[in-house]
Amino acid sequence: MITYLSNLIIPFLLFYVIGYGLLAKRDIYSDFLDGAKDGLKTVAGICPTLVGLMTAVGILRASGFLEFLGGILGKVTGYIGLPPDLVPLTLVRMFSSSAATGLLLDIFKEFGTDSPTGLMAGIVMSATESVFYCMSVYYGSVKIRKTRYTLPGAIISTAAGVAAAVWIVNCLM
Secondary structure: OHHHHHHHHHHHHHHHHHHHHHHOOOOHHHHHHHHHHHHHHHHHHHHHHHHHHHHHHHHHHHHOHHHHHHHHHHHHHHHHOOOHHHHHHHHHHOOOHHHHHHHHHHHHHHHOOOOHHHHHHHHHHHHOOOHHHHHHHHHHHOOOOOOOOHHHHHHHHHHHHHHHHHHHHHHHO
């Protein structure tokens, strides 16, 4: 039942919008073109930020700096139960989900998906968000410069997600 309903939602939504536009006697095609034009302006506005972010993450990953930083910070995080191999994943996750997925796959290949490190990595990926990416896209698209408490709140929630991963895996193992 749910499968059939989910397959019908998008066509129903499209017919609803078109039907509403016809009943309201609006020029649906012009409204569509205006929306597409505004969408392209938004994409053009945030594209430089995204290119810069992706380039920086690629450079950090290819240069080996993330592994170096993971080794240094891993000495400290090891005391709280976070393996040094997860430090680069946690840092990259705040910038890019796709780069973090690549690191996650590397962790799965090296340690296995059912190992404590693999389980912890999977929980970190699901319990955290790409903070800087989301802030640059969403705030950049509406030209907000002062983010107030967003960044501290997001970093605290990321720390809570990592702490949850450590706690859950240590309780399970």
